[in-house]
Amino acid sequence: MLKYVLKRLWQTIPTTVGIILLAFILFNVIGGSPAETLLGKNATPEAIAAFNAKWGYDKPLSEQFLRFVFDIFRGQFGYSVEYQEPVAEVLKRGVWPSLSLTVPILLGSVFVALSLSLVAAAYRGRFADKAILLCSTVVMSVNYVIWVLAGQFFLSYKAGFFPVWGYENATFLLLPVLIGIISSLGADVRFFRSAILDEIYRPYVLAVRAKGVSGWFIMTRHVLRNSLIPVVTYVSLSIPYLFTGSLLLEGFFGIPGLGSVSINAIHSSDMAVVRAVVVIGALLYQFVNLAADVIYAWLDPRVRLDL
Numbered sequence: 383m384l385k386y387v388l389k390r391l392w393q394t395i396p397t398t399v400g401i402i403l404l405a406f407i408l409f410n411v412i413g414g415s416p417a418e419t420l421l422g423k424n425a426t427p428e429a430i431a432a433f434n435a436k437w438g439y440d441k442p443l444s445e446q447f448l449r450f451v452f453d454i455f456r457g458q459f460g461y462s463v464e465y466q467e468p469v470a471e472v473l474k475r476g477v478w479p480s481l482s483l484t485v486p487i488l489l490g491s492v493f494v495a496l497s498l499s500l501v502a503a504a505y506r507g508r509f510a511d512k513a514i515l516l517c518s519t520v521v522m523s524v525n526y527v528i529w530v531l532a533g534q535f536f537l538s539y540k541a542g543f544f545p546v547w548g549y550e551n552a553t554f555l556l557l558p559v560l561i562g563i564i565s566s567l568g569a570d571v572r573f574f575r576s577a578i579l580d581e582i583y584r585p586y587v588l589a590v591r592a593k594g595v596s597g598w599f600i601m602t603r604h605v606l607r608n609s610l611i612p613v614v615t616y617v618s619l620s621i622p623y624l625f626t627g628s629l630l631l632e633g634f635f636g637i638p639g640l641g642s643v644s645i646n647a648i649h650s651s652d653m654a655v656v657r658a659v660v661v662i663g664a665l666l667y668q669f670v671n672l673a674a675d676v677i678y679a680w681l682d683p684r685v686r687l688d689l
Contacts, residue, residue: 390675394668401664406450409657410441416653437461450523459658464650469658472643479549480639484628486555487562488620494563495570496613497604502571503578504601514571522568529565530634533557547636558631573616574609611678618674621666 410416417433418425425433434440437460438449453459459469502514537557538546544557581587582605590600630639640659649657 386679387676390672394672397668398665401668402451402454402661403447405657405661405664406447409653410439410446410450411661423504425468429513454661459661460654462647462652462655464647464652464655466513469654472655473640473658473662476638476640476643479637480632480641482552483555483558483562483631483637483639486559487628488617489565490559491566491570491614492617495567495574496566498571499574499578500601500606502575503582503596503605506579515575518568518571520568521564522572523564526565526630529561530630533561534634549635549637554635554637558628558635558637562628562631570616574613577609578605581605584608614677616675618670621670 390657416439416649417430420630421429421433431440440450457470459473461467462469462472464606465472498514502511505511533544534557535548538544546557548554569573578601587600587605590604629645630640632639633645644653644659646652647659
């Protein structure tokens with residue numbers, strides 16, 4: 383297992399270097415002069431020269447790239463012009479609000495979707511299965527914004543169950559988390575149900591069932607574990623969004639997470655913040671894929687033979 387992990391870790395190095403190089407080219411070469419972007423096209427040559435000298439943009443590109451890589455490994459992403467402080471401090475303030483919103487949504491949606499999928503697969507073709515599939519289809523058919531507006535109007539404004547706006551305590555997160563879970567259930571349930579059904583018809587399941595083993599024991603002990611590989615893939619694709627936050631939910635509910643920080647940075651042309659979010663999100667996606675591959679190898683040792 384250790385050999386497999388080390389090989390996969392080694393394989394991530396070229397991709398990681400490529401991500402950093404691509405981000406540098408996009409923001410430092412193709413993106414034009416950062417000085418003109420921030421100071422405006424009417425900035426004087428003296429002001430542009432002073433800006434470039436202050437932030438190192440007057441250095442050769444090779445030297446800028448090495449400094450860029452070194453700063454990433456130090457956790458330093460430059461200085462935010464909009465917030466007038468280091469980008470790392472801006473991101474630190476937004477990380478916890480984003481995680482406090484997106485982590486409960488991910489865990490809650492996976493738990494509920496897996497539970498409903500097990501029931502639907504166990505009673506496939508029966509009333510429970512058809513009812514769950516029908517509800518999943520209805521949930522998928524409703525636009526995400528409709529869920530947000532309906533939740534705010536009926537559950538907050540009319541019923542007064544939840545606060546509408548702000549981030550003062552945990553109660554302000556209840557409604558957005560609930561909406562996030564409900565809106566994702568449709569696709570999750572259908573995907574997980576398909577993965578479980580694919581496993582149910584495997585020969586080993588039929589053999590165990592022929593021995594008289596309980597159906598629910600087979601589902602929870604054998605089928606669930608062996609059907610987790612596509613589930614892990616599906617979930618791992620969602621994990622990078624835990625960092626970048628949910629743009630819609632944070633915007634509609636006034637949660638000061640990284641989604642809101644990113645939108646503000648784009649509007650104010652604060653390229654240091656935008657670049658940091660892009661780089662961190664891409665690197666996080668890369669290492670989440672690595673973690674998913676390790677989990678694959680743990681769930682199914684045959685995966686290690688493919689490397």
